[in-house]
Amino acid sequence: TTVSTRSGPEFQSALEALTEMMALSHDEKGEFLLRYGDFFRTAANAMAEHGLALITTVFVDGAPAARVLSFECGGVSYLYNSGYDPRFANVGAGLISKAYVLRDAIERGLHTFDFLRGDEDYKRHLGGLAKPVITATFRQH
Incomplete structure (x- = not known):
């Protein structure tokens, strides 16, 4: 079973639950949240305010096993971050959640699914293709 939410109190509750799962599922995600948690929440809430x-x-088995935060705009779904409850690692809850979000985007008619940067194995398993990420720095003189 899946439940998706885009705004309101349900979104806030799901966002807090997502951050808890992120911290539980990977040490580096916990470190990310310690460093960038405020930005993460602010960005997610700003996107939610605009329906994105x-x-x-x-x-x-009736228990929340994994959560995925994605942003959608212009027919593109951007998988931003995710987390899973380690108790469900043995059933592949993390991978299953991403596969579900991908399938759901296709079924709703989105034309592109972007896994964003990173070379995690699941991206290749789900058909992702590597694309170069370009970093540019602009300075005003």
Whole structure:
């Protein structure tokens, strides 16, 4: 079973639950949240205010097993971040949640699914293609 939310109190609750799962699922995500948690929440809330954010929760045996935050704009779904409950690692809850979000985007007619930067294995398993990421710095003189 899955539940998706885009705004309101349900979004706030799902966002807090997502950050908890992120911290539980990977040490580096916990460190990311310590350093950038305020930015993460502010960005997610700003996107939600404009109807661009989506948090999807995947349930296993009635319990929340994984959550995915994606942003959608112009027919493109951008998988921004995710987390899973380690108790459900044995059933692949993290991978299943991403596969569900990908399938849902296709079924809703979005034309592009962007896994964003990073070379995590699941991206290749789900058909992602590597694209160069370009960094540019602009300075005003």
